Amino acid sequence: MAGRNLDGPEADALDLGAVFRALADEHRRSVITELATDRSDSERGCNSFDLPISKQTQTHHFRVLREAGLIDEIDYGNRKGVRLRRADIEKRFPGLLALLEAGPPADTAPR
Amino acid sequence: MAGRNLDGPEADALDLGAVFRALADEHRRSVITELATDRSDSERGCNSFDLPISKQTQTHHFRVLREAGLIDEIDYGNRKGVRLRRADIEKRFPGLLALLEAGPPADTAPR
């Protein structure tokens, strides 16, 4: 079965406020950072991120990410797939994903 | 008298989480967007943004922006100046400020 896409906003309707609010949470930002780092943009399982939070809370966070337009969620009934909306994000907010990769505190510059 | 700079984080220590949390609020984002749009980077008075909130709340928001490293606050005693830390932001998170100018919902594409 092909799995049905749960709907988020159109590419042109991505709202910077919603995106920043979504990325303000550490758990959600770590998910997007991980997705952004994988240049193959392959679909990931929802539980492949091992977040240190309950599954109910994960449901909440993935919903926030989808409603912000950052990910697609594919519903297979008893499991769920996640895919980064890289093209849409890059079109609307070019460079945003690159920031996430540059995000971690500068431990890379030990003077 | 020259005014004393209130201290925020070093340029290298800017944290993406703190920055996103700071920009997640509409009032704070509007301030940074306004500063980012002005390429002269001149110092602004704190009350030149006419935010629809009380001055106590403004104090709170400007403090959040300073602690995130986005602005410098210059204390003159009975009034305060604000300046965007453009160079530091661009160094640590290149392209971030450009996103703010591209931020408003796409009303510019009426098909």
Added chain:
DNA sequence: ACCAAGGTACGAACAATTTCGTACCTCAGG
């Protein structure tokens, strides 16, 4: 010395967010 304007400190009220418990749904595999 006084006052008004701009700003801060502290604290409380209010609102939003994060988290999880309980109960339930869906599908794959015996």
Added chain:
DNA sequence: CCTGAGGTACGAAATTGTTCGTACCTTGGT
């Protein structure tokens, strides 16, 4: 058909964030 794994719905508790009232500080002007 039963069970287990993965996921959602709903609601409540806890945490965090926003807002402002009251009181106070600082400086420039009168």
